Amino acid sequence: MGLSASLFLGRLGVRHLLVEKHADTSHHPRGRGNNVRTMELYRTAGVEAPIREAASVLADNHGILQADTLAGAEQEWLFKEIDPGGALARFSPSGWCLCSQNDLEPVLLRRARELAAGLGGELRFGTELVSFEQDGDGVTVLLRSRENGEQRTVRAGYLVAADGPRSPVRERLGIGQTGPGDLFHNVSVTFRAKRLAEVAGDRRFIACYLTTPQGPGALLPVDNREQWVFHAPWHPDRGETLEDFTDERCVAHIRAATGVPDLEVEITGKAPWHAAERVAERYGSGRVFLAGDSAHEMSPTGAFGSNTGIQDAHNLAWKLAAVLAGWAGPGLLETYGAERRPVAVATSARASARSAEHRHPGYAAVPGTGRQKNVLAVALGYRYPVGAVVGTDPAAPPVPDGFETTGAPGSRAPHVWLRRAGGRLSTLDLFEKSLVLLTGPGGTAWHTAGALLAERLGIRLDAYRIGDAPDLDLAPEPGTDWAQAYGIGPDGAVLIRPDGFVAWRSTEAAADPEAELGSALRTVLRR
Incomplete structure (x- = not known):
């Protein structure tokens, strides 16, 4: 999780120091299942192609087989294809990728190190955290080299602890687990x-x-x-x-x-x-945050744990970047745990149920009735009923039973193919370093309001008008209806967060678009 966090922070221009107690990246082939949402994040971060290249030897491996022995006659495919019929292409520009940790980490390390160096940051291996103290302005950390015992004190604005399931940081914070x-x-x-x-x-x-x-x-x-x-x-x-x-x-x-x-x-x-199956009672304390296995442990079936951890890091990275740059209030960081913890609780329960269903060797739990369906509901359908969002149902489950894309606030923004300057891009390619306001040909008033508010409030916000007219910013691919995918009318608007989640939408025009959009922005960014 630490390398992914470093990559995401580097992409957002946040100077940081990564500390890893081991001398090198992992040499053990573990944690190989990168789901479609994780690959979308790596796509946006510019590393999807090298990851797939590193994973090419297993590119044709699919499915889970169950047998008495490998040479025996009793065999059953629990599922034979990850994406039967290629149906996933309707929902995402990316796909699942089988890339073991020992192959994935060197790719992440190379790019994260390049980005950190360009910002004056550093990735330091063979170094462990000895202690930390936080105050109202930052965190003071004592580090020690495992090679020569040298100690070093570092002062930082925030500390992100991706230090594993036995997390010393979590224990020092006194955060329990459920x-x-x-x-x-x-x-x-x-x-x-x-x-x-x-x-x-x-x-x-x-x-x-x-x-x-x-x-x-x-x-x-x-x-x-x-x-x-x-x-x-x-x-x-x-x-x-x-x-x-x-x-x-x-x-x-x-x-x-x-x-x-x-x-x-x-x-x-x-x-x-x-x-x-454990989840931290809180995802942080003050200026210290938990991510990955320090925040949650899950059964390995389905690789839900590693993917949830990478998505933790992505959620937290944009919020840290926004607060540090001054275009969001510190209260935005409180939404990290409010959003991610319920997702982890629901996902960890799904992971345990899947292990029971697959009769994972060593797991004695009795499976429930029937097989789990809609794994995409976990991978792509998770949502944030509360947090940095406006217009959600706070009582909605964070992981629904079924998967659908509606463009509703709190959900992942739908993938739709667009055209720009003769090239093809997904709507998901627009979301990373700023808030994004999408409007159609009838949404000129929203578009104007977005530009005015961005300047007045000092917010990073990019606004795009989508339609077939030559004076618009983006064109939908023939046969696609982006506005329908996002659940708005021709004069509506939708606000997307840097992590690609819908923050707010208005299905139609408003009497005072500047006031309505401004209220949404202030709520989302805790201004």
Whole structure:
């Protein structure tokens, strides 16, 4: 989460220091599922293409397979395609991407480091946070080099803690957690096995859940050839320790799971991980904020946790940028937890239910009736009933049961293809560094009001008129109706936040557009 936060802050021109206790990016292939919303954010940040290039070896892997053993006859696809029929293209210019953390992080690091350097900031590895103190004007942090023990004091406006599920920062703030707690434990084993590709054949799965009692676990390809990961159930509650997972035991377990008794296996690494359902009671205190695993833990099925964390960072980044630049009031930062925590509570429950539904090895929970549908409701349909929004229903669920795009305040702005200067762009490409006001040919009064308010209030606001007339800023692609997608009439207007969420809309003209839009802007920005 830290590298994503650094990338987003750098894109917004915020000078910052990133501190990472490890000496380098992750070498373990974990956290591979980047959902469509996360890829939209990376698209806007200019790194979608290099991420897909880094992930190209797994580009043709789809679906979750369940089998007794990989070589056995009992097999069932829990789902075979992430995006069957390519239907997702109706809703997004991006798509899902299977990119493991060890491949993703170097891409993020290169770009984040370039941006930080241009702002006079820095990304410092092999450095840990020793302590912090905050006051009304900022945060004073004591850092220590893990290489030579050198200490350094840093003064900053704010501190964002993406320091993992055992977050020392969260503990020092005295912030508790809610939720069921631990769900199950696994040991992630990386290994080489050249003959395993022959056994897998043309089954290019994301993961294969193997259920044989002699070797239950989850098998994941790393390169579809000889490098693999196996998640073996671990039971510390029964006295089992990590030392019990010897190379010999892991080899025997993998042979039993794959159904190949003489499989040549070379163990290359082991890492424990814990599946849990917990959410921080608060997402910050004063000038210190939690993001990613420090704010929430989720069952790994569906990769909801990592995506939710990246989206945390994106939500917080624009708010920090706006407050630091002076065009939003400090109260805007209070909306971070108000918006993101309910999403995490709902999403973590969905993740646990999906693990039960998929009978994830090591998880003993009984699945509910029927299979979950509308995963897009979690990935793209989450919304903010309260926060930096105007005109929402505060009682609406943050994650709905079904997925639909309506352009309603509090929801993700719909994707519609547009034309500009002969080129093609998505509406989502307009949203990153400023508020955006969209109007149609009949929305001239709104457009004028937006320009006046931006100058008067010192707000970063870009206004675009959309229509087929040559004097308008953007043209809809033939056959598309952007105004209908956003739920407004020809003389209405819609205000989009830098994170691509609808902040406010008026379906039609107003008697005093400057007053109405000004009221919305002041509410959203806590001015």
